[in-house]
Amino acid sequence: MSRRTLRGLLALPALGVLGAILAWGASGLAPFGHFHGFYGQLLNAIALPQRHTTNTVTAIVFDYRGLDTMGEELILFAAVVGVVLLLREAGHPTQQDIARDRVHSEALRYFGVAGAALVVLVGVWLVAFGLVTPGGGFQGGVTIASGVVVLFLTAGYRSWRRLASEHALDPLEATGAAAYITLGLATLIAGAPFLHNFLGPGKTGTLFSGGSMSLLNWAVALEVAAANLVLYTEFLQQYVVSLVPDTGEE
């Protein structure tokens, strides 16, 4: 029996069970457009008067289900720690693995730097107005990290690698993760519920709407941006050797 047949035979029972469970689950679904989730409708109705946030999704992420978001942030944190453990131990690549990343076009370099600045600016805007218009800490953080990747791709990782130095990123990522938990614990110590919105709702439609939600928002943005940059640079370092000679273990 060939490997291919064996693989198919092994997959069949698992796929059968999975298919049965999925079919059973799908049979209870409401027709498209006719979902009546009470919780969601309730939150749509009360998030604006209660928390002065016009973006209900962000209000759920950072207030109504703020505890879940802490878990979500820690999942990302743990995964980045795992990747760093796997890749940083391995050390630098050998000479034949080195990719060429020198950028010879001046035009590409200039437009790349301008484009990267624009992407980072959009990211900061997504974070800042995350409680008002579509956006938030996760989306903005990823966008900020993407801006730096644009810079690496167009202007060369070698020239800009100091921007994503692990000595700066690791503490930043930890700060973002710790700030979220600290804010929660601080409210607990003060006698209020965990992650209680202690700054009040603020003024609707402004940067100061949502109260302490915006603090959590910025903490997550910091954590996500730093975490993504750590991931990107860990993978980049496998292929682009540093100009600095290897000075020993980290």
Add this chain to the structure above:
Amino acid sequence: MHYLPYGVAAWIFCVGIYGAIVSRNLIHLAMCLAVTQSSTYILLLTIGYRKHGTAPVFKGFENRTRGVDPVVQALTLTDIVVSVTVIALILALALDAHRAAGTVDPDELVGLHG
């Protein structure tokens, strides 16, 4: 048309699973998992949609009763974060496997090396 978006989600799920089963490359396998997981984004957003609904972002809207379900959208956000972490870990493991065994074909990664 009532069930078409569910069908799209199911189709993407099946394509991803098929790819994962026949995959001969760990990096390809990571991409197949990403495709499989993206079907859950569509499923979640489809479930939360309401006919003639608006986004659950009410800047400039007076009427908040027509917003689609915001809870599943927040769940989708979590889903994407989990997807990113899983892909990152699989790719790191693939790099490690390539370094240790010189291949990313799971069929050739059968031997144990102490």
